[in-house]
Amino acid sequence: MTKDSGVETATLKVFRYRPEVQTEPFVQEYKVPYRQDMVVLDALNYIKDHIDGTLSYRWSCRMGICGSCGANVDGEPKLTCASFLHEFKGKEIKIEPLANFPVIKDLIVNIEDFMEKLDHIKPWIIRKEETPLEKGEYRQTPEELEAYKQFSMCINCMLCYAACPIYGMNEEFLGPAATALAYRYIADTRDQDHEARFPMVHDKEGVWECTLVGECSVVCPKGVDPMLAIQKTKILGATQILKPPRRGK
Amino acid sequence: MPAIEAGFARGIKGPIVESLSHDILIIGGGGAGLRAAIAAAEHNPKLDIAIASKTYPMRSHTVSAEGGMAAATREYDSLDKHAFDTIKGSDFLADQDAVEYFVSECPREAVLLEHWGCPFSRDPDGRISVRAFGGMSVKRTLFAGDKIGFHMLHTLFQTTLKHENIHRYDEWFATSILVEDGHASGVTAINMRTGEMSSILAKAVVLSTGGCGRIYKFTTNGWIKTGDGMALAYRAGVPLKDMEMVQFHPTLLPNTGILMTEAARGEGGYLINKDGERFLKRYLPGKMELGPRDIISRSEMTEIKEGRGFEGPYGSYVLLDIRHLGEDVINKKLSFLKELAEKYAGVDPVHEPIPVRPGQHYIMGGVNTDKTGYTGIPGLYGAGEMACVSINGANRLGSNSLTECLVFGAAAGKAAAEYAMRQSMPHLGNPLQGVAMEEETRVYDQVLKHEGGERISSIRSEMQSTMDESVGIYRDENGLSQATRKIAELKDRMRNASVEDRDHVFNTELISALELDFMLDVAETIAYSALYRRESRGAHTRTDYTNRDDAQFLKHSMAYRDHGRPRIQYSPVTITRWQPEARVY
Numbered sequence: 008m009t010k011d012s013g014v015e016t017a018t019l020k021v022f023r024y025r026p027e028v029q030t031e032p033f034v035q036e037y038k039v040p041y042r043q044d045m046v047v048l049d050a051l052n053y054i055k056d057h058i059d060g061t062l063s064y065r066w067s068c069r070m071g072i073c074g075s076c077g078a079n080v081d082g083e084p085k086l087t088c089a090s091f092l093h094e095f096k097g098k099e100i101k102i103e104p105l106a107n108f109p110v111i112k113d114l115i116v117n118i119e120d121f122m123e124k125l126d127h128i129k130p131w132i133i134r135k136e137e138t139p140l141e142k143g144e145y146r147q148t149p150e151e152l153e154a155y156k157q158f159s160m161c162i163n164c165m166l167c168y169a170a171c172p173i174y175g176m177n178e179e180f181l182g183p184a185a186t187a188l189a190y191r192y193i194a195d196t197r198d199q200d201h202e203a204r205f206p207m208v209h210d211k212e213g214v215w216e217c218t219l220v221g222e223c224s225v226v227c228p229k230g231v232d233p234m235l236a237i238q239k240t241k242i243l244g245a246t247q248i249l250k251p252p253r254r255g256k
Numbered sequence: 257m258p259a260i261e262a263g264f265a266r267g268i269k270g271p272i273v274e275s276l277s278h279d280i281l282i283i284g285g286g287g288a289g290l291r292a293a294i295a296a297a298e299h300n301p302k303l304d305i306a307i308a309s310k311t312y313p314m315r316s317h318t319v320s321a322e323g324g325m326a327a328a329t330r331e332y333d334s335l336d337k338h339a340f341d342t343i344k345g346s347d348f349l350a351d352q353d354a355v356e357y358f359v360s361e362c363p364r365e366a367v368l369l370e371h372w373g374c375p376f377s378r379d380p381d382g383r384i385s386v387r388a389f390g391g392m393s394v395k396r397t398l399f400a401g402d403k404i405g406f407h408m409l410h411t412l413f414q415t416t417l418k419h420e421n422i423h424r425y426d427e428w429f430a431t432s433i434l435v436e437d438g439h440a441s442g443v444t445a446i447n448m449r450t451g452e453m454s455s456i457l458a459k460a461v462v463l464s465t466g467g468c469g470r471i472y473k474f475t476t477n478g479w480i481k482t483g484d485g486m487a488l489a490y491r492a493g494v495p496l497k498d499m500e501m502v503q504f505h506p507t508l509l510p511n512t513g514i515l516m517t518e519a520a521r522g523e524g525g526y527l528i529n530k531d532g533e534r535f536l537k538r539y540l541p542g543k544m545e546l547g548p549r550d551i552i553s554r555s556e557m558t559e560i561k562e563g564r565g566f567e568g569p570y571g572s573y574v575l576l577d578i579r580h581l582g583e584d585v586i587n588k589k590l591s592f593l594k595e596l597a598e599k600y601a602g603v604d605p606v607h608e609p610i611p612v613r614p615g616q617h618y619i620m621g622g623v624n625t626d627k628t629g630y631t632g633i634p635g636l637y638g639a640g641e642m643a644c645v646s647i648n649g650a651n652r653l654g655s656n657s658l659t660e661c662l663v664f665g666a667a668a669g670k671a672a673a674e675y676a677m678r679q680s681m682p683h684l685g686n687p688l689q690g691v692a693m694e695e696e697t698r699v700y701d702q703v704l705k706h707e708g709g710e711r712i713s714s715i716r717s718e719m720q721s722t723m724d725e726s727v728g729i730y731r732d733e734n735g736l737s738q739a740t741r742k743i744a745e746l747k748d749r750m751r752n753a754s755v756e757d758r759d760h761v762f763n764t765e766l767i768s769a770l771e772l773d774f775m776l777d778v779a780e781t782i783a784y785s786a787l788y789r790r791e792s793r794g795a796h797t798r799t800d801y802t803n804r805d806d807a808q809f810l811k812h813s814m815a816y817r818d819h820g821r822p823r824i825q826y827s828p829v830t831i832t833r834w835q836p837e838a839r840v841y
């Protein structure tokens with residue numbers, strides 16, 4: 008942070024890419040008035056409202072739950088609404104789009120690959136038999152809930168994919184969030200066909216690609232541990248392979 | 257260097273070539289829109305259904321709901337109790353037939369959501385847990401920690417993926433409803449990725465675009481809550497009902513407006529003034545912290561006005577104290593609140609009370625619909641916070657809104673499906689083509705290419721300050737008429753505003769300009785409806801008309817668009833079994 012004419016300011020160096028204006032990306036520097044309680048997103052909004060209306064990024068909830076606002080902040084994937092300027096005190100802050108995704112414009116990346124993977128893992132309860140609604144809810148004890156709860160906390164913010172070196176090399180890799188969500192359903196007592204998801208998580212681009220770097224679990228802003236989900240799915244898969252194949256499958 | 261995605265730079269203005277069509281088109285992928293899509297898909301798996309949404313569905317603001325969703329599921333509870341609490345909470349402005357339908361559908365919708373996988377918190381016997389909530393006479397609010405909205409939204413979204421007949425247009429922004437021969441026939445929408453406008457035709461359209469909190473500066477609402485669907489319907493000729501009924505929630509963080517959930521009080525939290533008193537004993541002795549939001553917000557304002565608040569850099573505040581609940585309860589049931597208080601207010605609620613003040617949270621009013629979501633324009637339906645059936649009247653009870661999204665989302669989806677099954681597909685001939693071309697001219701020539709005008713952010717900021725100051729918790733004739741004049745001025749200035757970003761690809765500034773244009777229309781209906789309701793009822797508090805006046809105002813305000821301005825008419829409130837009485841708690 009520096010003081011310009013008495014006002015403390017922060018300097019942001021922002022990755023820009025405007026395909027209609029310039030074919031190559033560039034870096035643009037902005038100075039914004041600094042307050043101790045400002046998050047990076049506040050600084051971006053200040054720029055957009057007062058300095059440069061062309062700067063483009065996604066956001067909505069500004070409370071770390073909608074998953075829109077991920078970016079690489081000073082080289083680390085972060086939610087811009089949950090990383091404070093004071094964490095970078097004394098530095099210029101480098102803001103770039105999340106790594107490992109194609110950039111559409113400025114900080115806006117294309118996440119269609121994840122959306123397809125999400126669809127692929129069948130993220131819904133599969134029942135062999137439906138219970139009529141009149142019978143009420145499926146009973147589930149607090150312990151049974153606990154078995155999958157943390158994996159249901161994924162906000163799809165894509166920070167884990169930006170941090171994953173395997174995904175960086177091979178975009179076919181199912182990746183952390185999709186595996187965590189697959190495991191979330193596999194471990195849910197209400198689901199009756201866990202095996203339906205095994206082909207996706209166990210095919211050659213599934214969990215076996217993961218080399219346990221563990222960056223995904225480090226960067227997750229919601230305390231999800233995708234690496235643990237990957238481990239658990241590997242174990243399930245290994246025991247599953249030993250079972251005789253079922254007829255008709 | 258991140259990899260860039262080339263090949264998007266096209267879509268420079270030209271005639272609308274692309275015309276897409278579906279049996280049912282749902283605008284908005286929040287709780288209400290997703291529920292509508294599933295209902296339609298289940299009603300008839302042959303129907304071709306599409307959801308168009310300006311954000312990916314899982315980013316919708318339903319995601320931020322914390323406290324829970326109401327449904328009378330326990331043996332000690334009853335539909336009548338839920339209905340009466342809701343009607344009394346509404347200060348008798350709710351339509352009682354709608355409320356009766358609503359409460360009777362809530363339990364079923366809750367079980368459905370559970371069957372679809374929502375990770376509800378559980379009692380030791382495996383049933384869904386319930387907690388107390390403001391204005392509810394018994395514990396009936398089902399919850400999932402303090403992230404019910406997040407879990408509900410992701411559960412619904414992931415459930416839509418299993419239906420092959422539900423298609424999506426993610427990050428498409430609807431700009432107008434196409435109406436042909438009095439029937440809704442689709443929308444014009446911008447594909448934000450390319451910047452191209454298309455018409456998406458449909459036999460039936462369901463609007464579920466959420467609330468309009470961003471009209472105010474100090475709000476719990478996310479950036480996307482700009483009242484688009486209200487403006488779309490209003491411009492298409494549907495009246496907006498009870499728009500003056502805006503909810504101010506008592507416990508927002510003073511700086512950011514981030515919500516400290518009512519579940520904190522549901523679990524036993526206190527509101528405290530500077531003298532260390534639980535001041536609600538003066539206002540709500542029978543309910544204390546479990547009173548309805550309108551009364552608690554006003555009580556806080558009175559405490560502050562009378563010098564019993566605290567002063568801070570972001571205005572006056574009171575304290576929300578949950579220390580006595582203990583670390584264990586806080587970690588188990590209010591962990592999101594703890595995370596938010598720590599991160600955004602620097603306060604650990606296990607050890608310190610949290611500064612809070614009231615701010616905009618929800619709008620009871622909205623697009624006039626009946627119990628099936630029907631708006632009065634054939635083929636056009638609405639549901640969720642955007643709609644006004646009305647079950648919320650002059651004050652919504654916390655946790656009724658999410659179940660409202662489910663109940664009326666489902667009803668609208670089903671009604672739209674039945675309607676679509678009887679209709680043939682509109683096609684983009686005349687006059688629709690002409691209407692769509694006009695819309696393209698408005699967006700690209702009048703907004704995108706207009707040069708030399710002022711920034712939209714200054715207009716937005718002045719609108720928000722006007723609403724906070726003159727159309728906030730307390731209102732009077734003078735302030736309200738000033739607000740109507742100010743909004744008219746801002747609308748004029750808006751016609752002359754310019755965006756700096758002239759790109760087609762993902763032009764968020766253009767989208768913001770179009771949203772602001774919607775918000776100004778919606779703000780104007782709020783200010784006018786508030787001006788003409790010369791009484792105090794529920795959340796609508798007039799300092800110059802302090803009493804409820806059933807003789808004159810036991811009726812709904814209906815704002816019709818007339819030469820670009822609201823014309824306010826009134827329609828009767830449906831009373832079935834509960835005669836209006838004094839609302840004391």
Ligand SMILES: Cc1cc2nc3c(=O)[nH]c(=O)nc-3n(C[C@H](O)[C@H](O)[C@H](O)COP(=O)(O)OP(=O)(O)OC[C@H]3O[C@@H](n4cnc5c(N)ncnc54)[C@H](O)[C@@H]3O)c2cc1C
Nearest residue numbers: 284285286287288310318323324430466640641655657658
């Ligand atoms: C912080 C917070 C906490 C809350 N807690 C609770 C609670 O505990 N219990 C409760 O019952 N209620 C709660 N509420 C209220 C409740 O969450 C909302 O009323 C409800 O979620 C609204 O859902 P919706 O589907 O109507 O709209 P939203 O979830 O806001 O969805 C709107 C959708 O429409 C799309 N959209 C909007 N405009 C356009 C356009 N022009 N073109 C295309 N798409 C568009 C958006 O992208 C989005 O997908 C809370 C609200 C807030 C803000």
Ligand code: FES
Nearest residue numbers: 069073074076088
């Ligand atoms: S804006 Fe929603 S997570 Fe940051």
